[in-house]
Amino acid sequence: MKITxxxxxxxxxxxxxxxxxxxxxxxxxLARAACCALVDGQVADLRRVLHQDCTLAICTAxxxxxxxxxxxxxxxxxxxxxxxLFPGVKLAIGPSIDTGFYYDFDHEPFSREDLDALExxxxxIIKKGARLERFxxxxxxxxxxxxxxxxxxxxxxIQELPEDAEISxxxxxxxxxxxxxxxxxxxxxxxxxxxxxSSMAYWRGDSDKARLQRIYxxxxxxxxxxAVHLERMEDARRRDHNRLGREMELFTTVDVIGQGLPLFxxxxxxxxxxxxxxxxDLEDKEWGYVRTRTPLMAKSDLYKISGHWxxxxxxxxxxxDEAAGGEVMALRPMTCPFxxxxxxxxxxxxxxxxxRMSETSTLFRNEDSGEMHGLTRVRQFTITEAHIVLRPDQAxxxxxxxxxxxxxxxxxxxxxxxxxxxLSKWDPANKEKYLGDEAYWNSTQxxxxxxxxxxxxxxxxxxxxxxxxxxxxxxxxxxxxxxxxTMITIQLDCAIAxxxxxxxxxxxxxxxxxxxxxxxxxxxxxxxxAWLIEKYAGKFPTWLCPEQVRVLPISEKYEAYGDKVLxxxxxxxxxxxxxxRSEKIGFKIRDARLARVPYMLVVGxxxxxxxxxxxxxxxxxxxxxxxxxxxxxxxxxxxxxxAIRPEMAPEETKQAEK
RNA sequence: GCUUCCGUGGCUCAGUUGGUAGAGCGAUUGAUUCGUAAUCAAUAGAUCACGGGUUCGAGUCCCGUCGGGAGCUCCA
Numbered sequence: 001m002k003i004t005x006x007x008x009x010x011x012x013x014x015x016x017x018x019x020x021x022x023x024x025x026x027x028x029x030l031a032r033a034a035c036c037a038l039v040d041g042q043v044a045d046l047r048r049v050l051h052q053d054c055t056l057a058i059c060t061a062x063x064x065x066x067x068x069x070x071x072x073x074x075x076x077x078x079x080x081x082x083x084x085l086f087p088g089v090k091l092a093i094g095p096s097i098d099t100g101f102y103y104d105f106d107h108e109p110f111s112r113e114d115l116d117a118l119e120x121x122x123x124x125i126i127k128k129g130a131r132l133e134r135f136x137x138x139x140x141x142x143x144x145x146x147x148x149x150x151x152x153x154x155x156x157x158i159q160e161l162p163e164d165a166e167i168s169x170x171x172x173x174x175x176x177x178x179x180x181x182x183x184x185x186x187x188x189x190x191x192x193x194x195x196x197x198s199s200m201a202y203w204r205g206d207s208d209k210a211r212l213q214r215i216y217x218x219x220x221x222x223x224x225x226x227a228v229h230l231e232r233m234e235d236a237r238r239r240d241h242n243r244l245g246r247e248m249e250l251f252t253t254v255d256v257i258g259q260g261l262p263l264f265x266x267x268x269x270x271x272x273x274x275x276x277x278x279x280x281d282l283e284d285k286e287w288g289y290v291r292t293r294t295p296l297m298a299k300s301d302l303y304k305i306s307g308h309w310x311x312x313x314x315x316x317x318x319x320x321d322e323a324a325g326g327e328v329m330a331l332r333p334m335t336c337p338f339x340x341x342x343x344x345x346x347x348x349x350x351x352x353x354x355x356r357m358s359e360t361s362t363l364f365r366n367e368d369s370g371e372m373h374g375l376t377r378v379r380q381f382t383i384t385e386a387h388i389v390l391r392p393d394q395a396x397x398x399x400x401x402x403x404x405x406x407x408x409x410x411x412x413x414x415x416x417x418x419x420x421x422x423l424s425k426w427d428p429a430n431k432e433k434y435l436g437d438e439a440y441w442n443s444t445q446x447x448x449x450x451x452x453x454x455x456x457x458x459x460x461x462x463x464x465x466x467x468x469x470x471x472x473x474x475x476x477x478x479x480x481x482x483x484x485x486t487m488i489t490i491q492l493d494c495a496i497a498x499x500x501x502x503x504x505x506x507x508x509x510x511x512x513x514x515x516x517x518x519x520x521x522x523x524x525x526x527x528x529x530a531w532l533i534e535k536y537a538g539k540f541p542t543w544l545c546p547e548q549v550r551v552l553p554i555s556e557k558y559e560a561y562g563d564k565v566l567x568x569x570x571x572x573x574x575x576x577x578x579x580x581r582s583e584k585i586g587f588k589i590r591d592a593r594l595a596r597v598p599y600m601l602v603v604g605x606x607x608x609x610x611x612x613x614x615x616x617x618x619x620x621x622x623x624x625x626x627x628x629x630x631x632x633x634x635x636x637x638x639x640x641x642x643a644i645r646p647e648m649a650p651e652e653t654k655q656a657e658k
Numbered sequence: 659g660c661u662u663c664c665g666u667g668g669c670u671c672a673g674u675u676g677g678u679a680g681a682g683c684g685a686u687u688g689a690u691u692c693g694u695a696a697u698c699a700a701u702a703g704a705u706c707a708c709g710g711g712u713u714c715g716a717g718u719c720c721c722g723u724c725g726g727g728a729g730c731u732c733c734a
Contacts, residue, residue, distance in 0.1 A: 197728065213661080214729070242727090247669080259725075312734050334734060368659050368732065377733090467734050486733090518734095555691035582691065590695035604693060614694080622694065 067221070071096035073132065073184040074122075074193050074219040075103045080175040081121035082107075082215075091177065092153045092203060092212050098482060099229065100196070100218030104203070106153070107213050115195040115215065122193070129188035130173040142167035146178065153203065154178045192226035193219035236480035241533035242374030248538050248596070250529065250546075251375065260372035260379035262526065267546035270575065271532075272382075272525045274544055276360055278642075279384045279409070279522055287405055289358040289386060294338035296362060300328040305499050306337040307435060311468045317364050331364035336518060339387045340500045348504040350391055353514060354398050358386035363524075375530035376485055383524035388517040389502065395492065395515050399451045399473075402490045405521045406475060410488075413528075414644045415477070415535060419487065421457050423448055424465030424472040435469050435495045444492050445471045467518070469493045477523075480534045487523035487531065539618060539647055542598045543639040549576040550597045551613075552588045554604035556580075561608040565601060565628060572632055574639070589616065599635060619645040 075094035082089050082105055094103030137145060139158060146154040157178060158167055170179045172187055184190070195217045203212055220226040238244070245251050250268030257263065264272060283289035297319065303309040308316070317331040332338065339357045348355060362382045371377050390398050410416040426434045426441045434441070448471050452459050459473075466472055475488035493516040497503070503511040522528050532540060542548055549569055553562035562578045569576035579588045585602060592600045601613040606625070613631050615623040626634075638645065 212730095216729085253725090256724095306734095308734070315732090315734075336734090365733085370659065370661095370730085371732070373727090465733095469734080481728095491734090552694090553691095554693055557691070582689095582697095584690095584692050584697060585694060586692090587696055588694090593695060600694085602694065606693085616694065 067219075068096045069183055070189060070221060071101040071217075071219045072179075073187065074190045074217060075101040076132070076170065076172060076175065076177055076179070076183070077122050077125050077187050077190055078103050078118065078195070078215060078217060079105075079177060080125055080172065081118045083175065084125075085117060085121055090153055091151055093157070094177075100193075100216060102214050102216045104212040104214045106203075115197075118215070119193075119195050122190075122195075125173075126187050126190050128173075129186055130175075131186050132183045133171045134168055134183075135171065136166040136168045139163055139165055139167055142169070142178070145169075145176070149176070151178075190219060192221065192223045193217055194226065194230070233481075239480050239534045239537045240374075241376075241479075241530040244538050245375065245530065245533050248533075250533070258379070259369060260367055260377065262375055262378060268529065270546035271529060271540070271544055275522065275525055275528060276382075276384065280358070280360060282409075283356075283358050283384070283386070283405075283521070287356070287401065288354075289356040292339055292342045292357050292359045294335065294342065294359060294361070295332070296364075297329050297331050298338070300330060302337050303330055306496065307468060307499065308333065308337075311433070315365050315367075317366050332361075333363055333365045335359055335361045335363070335385055336387055336496070336516075337500065340496075340502060340516075343387075343389050344500065344502060348389070350504055350506045350512075353504055354388050354390035354394050356386055356388045358384060360384045375526040376479065378526055381524040381526045383520055384522065385518070385520045388519065389497075389504075389514045390517065391504070391506075391512070392494075392515055395447060395517075396451060398517055399448065399490065399492065400455060402517060402519045402521070403451065403455055403457070403473070406488045406490065406519075409521045410475070412642050413522075413532065414541065415531065418477055418531075418535065420476045420484075421452065421459035422465065422474040422476055423452060423459050423461045424467075424474050425461060425463050426466040426471065427464035430464065433468060434466065440495065441466075441471065444494055448473055448490075448492055467491050467493075469496050470518075477531055479531070485523075485527060487527065488520050489518070490520075491518040493518060538596045539598075540596070541642060541644045542635065543642045545596075545598055546575060547577055547595065547597050548574050548639070549599040549601060549635065550588075550592045550595075551576065551578040551601045551603060552585060552592065553578070553580060554585050554602065556582065558603050558605070558608055562603050565603060565613060568628060568632065572636055574632075574635060593618075599631075601631070617645075619647060621648060 072095065075096065078101070079091055079094055082103070083091075086105075086107055088107075090106035092104035092106065094101065139161060142158045143155055146158060154177075161167060167178065168180055169176055170183055195215055197216045218226065218229055220229060245268070248267065249265050250271065251262045251264050253259075253262050280291065284291065300309060300318075303313075303316070312333060316333050319329040319331065320326045321328075339359065342357055343355060360382060361384075362380060364380050367377060367379055372379065388398055388402075407416060410419060423445070425445050428438065428441075449461075452473065465474065470491050470493040472492075473490040474486045476484050477487045478484050494513075497513045497516060502514060502516075504514050506512045523531070532544070551562045551565050551569070553559050559578075559580055562580065566576055566578045579592070581588070583591075589600060589602075596618065598618045600616040602616060603613060607613055610625075611628055612625040613628050614625045615631060617623055637643075
């Protein structure tokens with residue numbers, strides 16, 4: 001094939017390997033372009049994504065593929081450095097990830113000093129520079145090579161590849177690694193990197209297999225990009241809800257109460273109440289839900305019917321001693337079976353469906369002790385969740401309603417662009433974990449996929465992420481560190497109605513099994529609060545703030561007027577306080593700003609005489625004097641519409657914070 | 659549950675090779691009554707997470723438990 005080089009000249013190449021060579025030739029002209037490309041015998045567009053049918057791709061250095069190649073190469077350099085400094089080490093795997101790379105080694109734990117030494121060694125390797133050369137071997141020879149080099153993990157990986165596969169390797173100097181590529185042309189290309197941390201990881205992610213040590217690093221094309229990334233990580237640390245939420249006195253934890261059991265202080269409680277009232281009103285008044293109130297525990301019999309006893313027992317808190325012959329109860333890990341019995345309380349006609357039952361319920365899940373984290377992973381949480389019982393012909397429309405409601409909630413919170421949608425499917429290789437057969441799963445998964453497509457939602461599909469009774473549409477959010485959690489879930493369940501003998505009566509008077517949608521339209525309140533803290537760095541939209549206005553009298557003389565203003569605010573359902581401490585106004589303002597209160601009303605002689613308030617906001621700084629009535633109308637409107645006012649430019653804030 | 663690092667007043671942290679706990683912020687009290695990001699002073703507050711061990715002596719060294727961070731596994 002022919003390639004037109006950047007200078008306009010044309011060169012011809014015969015096969016993949018020579019394309020690889022030419023990519024090296026032209027890489028200088030493509031900044032530090034990575035890899036090479038061959039798609040159906042044609043060289044791909046230079047910025048083209050790496051497709052499955054494309055074994056090699058040419059791309060620019062800053063494209064996602066270029067960065068992946070860079071980071072992948074950095075992981076090889078790391079592996080070489082580890083080999084140099086810790087000769088006995090065995091190599092496992094070392095891929096590139098979102099913000100960098102990691103490599104797993106079979107070795108003693110690495111200390112920070114080890115990482116620093118490894119960084120220095122990597123710099124040496126990079127400075128020396130070595131061309132990365134790709135070569136392939138038939139499987140048997142590949143195994144032999146890795147056996148000779150005493151790399152049992154690599155041997156295991158190769159043995160799982162097809163027998164007739166040509167196994168590809170990359171060599172840099174004396175270092176050889178099994179690798180599909182792609183890579184940079186030369187280790188010299190790794191210019192801006194940092195080893196960030198080390199931790200334990202299991203071989204193949206299996207806790208029964210060998211314990212390996214994983215070293216994480218990050219790498220960019222330019223030092224500036226790396227600096228920006230590290231600064232962003234620093235910012236993430238400042239926003240971390242587990243730190244900021246405690247600092248702002250939204251929640252706390254107490255050793256003797258236990259792990260994963262946060263206590264909400266008055267401010268955090270107020271925020272959750274605001275979210276909950278909004279959520280319940282929205283569902284009931286605009287989306288046709290009815291509310292239920294069901295027990296927090298039940299006899300084990302209930303969970304045996306639902307399947308949880310078989311599929312989820314180790315995740316439940318069990319009360320009572322089965323062995324002693326006593327009654328065995330369990331705290332509920334979900335609301336589903338309770339609401340089914342609410343449905344069954346009266347016979348339903350096809351006209352009654354969809355029957356939408358919602359409940360703000362507290363759930364208990366016995367998470368492993370290492371799993372708990374701040375407010376995002378807890379053992380007791382509260383969620384407004386619903387079960388919609390419906391006719392099969394209503395499934396599509398109702399699923400769309402659920403998606404619409406979820407989108408409305410997300411966009412009101414200003415979070416609609418922060419999420420990704422995931423179609424969570426079963427794992428056909430693990431059938432015993434699920435209810436129902438292949439046909440059931442295929443049809444329900446197709447139904448959800450169709451709804452997502454019709455709603456024009458872009459989504460990824462994930463095997464093995466389904467509930468045991470049905471597939472899910474999961475709306476995923478990332479925390480400040482990039483770790484993903486499920487916020488909202490919409491599940492289609494056509495199986496469980498059978499277990500509970502639920503039915504409705506159709507036009508012909510026949511009993512028919514309904515479908516059930518399990519859904520939330522906001523994550524549990526704990527997790528949602530955590531997400532809001534991190535998204536807004538504690539500077540919440542006014543309607544959500546636990547303290548919306550703080551009245552700041554200039555001195556004791558204006559306390560009476562301050563109280564009058566406070567009363568007027570409270571009368572309009574605004575969460576307001578007054579700061580009557582004998583401090584200077586500058587101090588009170590500083591204090592209120594650090595508490596991230598959106599509005600401060602400074603009142604003194606001038607304001608008292610003319611019935612004014614001097615407004616200072618998080619959004620516009622000093623807004624000057626306004627009449628109290630005008631301010632009240634303005635903030636009430638802002639709260640009513642749940643407006644998200646833009647904050648002051650970061651530079652200004654920073655300036656002010658100095 | 660696993661690996662690793664960590665645990666010192668309410669918070670953030672000092673505390674040398676083991677010698678008997680310190681700062682800033684916050685709190686309280688008093689003075690001050692002030693116009694847009696820190697008024698001054700005084701006071702209180704710590705069996706150094708808990709339990710055991712080594713030692714003449716442990717915040718410091720060792721073991722265990724509990725709790726926290728990071729990661730892994732799990733996640734209806």
